[in-house]
Amino acid sequence: MQFARINDVAIHYQVIGGPAGKPVIVFINSLGTDFRIWRDVIVRLAGDFPILVYDKRGHGLSDIGTTPYTIEDHSSDLAGLMGMLNVSGAIVCGLSVGGLIAQSLCHKRPDLVKALILADTASRIGTADMWNARITSVETGGIESILDAVMERWFTPAFRSPENVAFRGYCNMLLRQPAEGYAATCAAIRDANYTQEAARISVPTLCLVGDQDGSTPPELVKATAERIPGARFEIIADAGHIPCVEQPEAMTEVIKVFIGTAIDQSEGPPHG
Numbered sequence: 528m529q530f531a532r533i534n535d536v537a538i539h540y541q542v543i544g545g546p547a548g549k550p551v552i553v554f555i556n557s558l559g560t561d562f563r564i565w566r567d568v569i570v571r572l573a574g575d576f577p578i579l580v581y582d583k584r585g586h587g588l589s590d591i592g593t594t595p596y597t598i599e600d601h602s603s604d605l606a607g608l609m610g611m612l613n614v615s616g617a618i619v620c621g622l623s624v625g626g627l628i629a630q631s632l633c634h635k636r637p638d639l640v641k642a643l644i645l646a647d648t649a650s651r652i653g654t655a656d657m658w659n660a661r662i663t664s665v666e667t668g669g670i671e672s673i674l675d676a677v678m679e680r681w682f683t684p685a686f687r688s689p690e691n692v693a694f695r696g697y698c699n700m701l702l703r704q705p706a707e708g709y710a711a712t713c714a715a716i717r718d719a720n721y722t723q724e725a726a727r728i729s730v731p732t733l734c735l736v737g738d739q740d741g742s743t744p745p746e747l748v749k750a751t752a753e754r755i756p757g758a759r760f761e762i763i764a765d766a767g768h769i770p771c772v773e774q775p776e777a778m779t780e781v782i783k784v785f786i787g788t789a790i791d792q793s794e795g796p797p798h799g
């Protein structure tokens with residue numbers, strides 16, 4: 528396990544080495560998850576690209592830090608981590624709130640971002656009323672009070688079968704996130720809106736979404752892709768909000784095609 532102190536917060540991360548000269552792929556997880564959601568995509572990409580994955584503050588083994596957060600707090604942590612590891616010019620792949628963090632990083636630190644993969648995310652997610660109600664639920668009833676509703680948005684009915692032990696595991700993952708970090712990240716999502724900035728994204732961008740995503744549905748992600756110049760839009764069949772868990776093979780294929788056809792890989796900067 529690897530840890531770094533960034534912005535006075537202990538951040539849990541992992542670097543998986545890859546060929547020199549290739550851009551690093553950075554993965555940013557979603558609300559209520561830790562970086563293990565990326566495992567089945569990472570195993571399919573490892574060896575072809577260096578990989579950096581981490582638990583954003585308030586999630587996984589990272590510290591909670593001072594709450595509430597902004598998306599800029601999260602992107603500043605990522606910028607600090609990449610700086611410490613001498614990573615720049617990366618392909619930054621963020622899922623949901625991870626996609627908001629990726630957009631923020633791209634706007635604030637364009638030197639760090641060579642391309643964006645925006646998975647099950649948007650320029651703006653949800654409404655202030657929705658997020659305030661979710662924060663109140665978590666603060667009063669704990670994460671278990673929202674478990675069933677969240678799982679219906681995250682996963683297809685087939686994945687939610689009681690026979691599926693992996694479904695049980697992902698329920699445990701959500702339940703074991705700290706309520707304070709979860710609620711603080713809800714506030715960050717509530718206050719983020721990158722709609723105006725979307726037209727200024729100038730790096731190759733792939734927007735993808737599960738066809739049954741109940742949190743950021745395909746129409747929302749498509750509308751975001753249409754605001755970003757030249758962005759590609761792909762739908763992953765038979766997946767909810769977390770296609771890297773439900774359909775890792777299909778998601779990896781879409782990512783590989785995007786990287787192979789949209790990104791100049793000849794100038795990958797040195798990385799640590």
Ligand SMILES: O=C(O)CCC(=O)CC(=O)O
Binds near residue numbers: 741
């Ligand atoms: O997944 C995220 O990062 C935020 C979007 C969301 O609300 C997820 C959920 O439905 O719980």
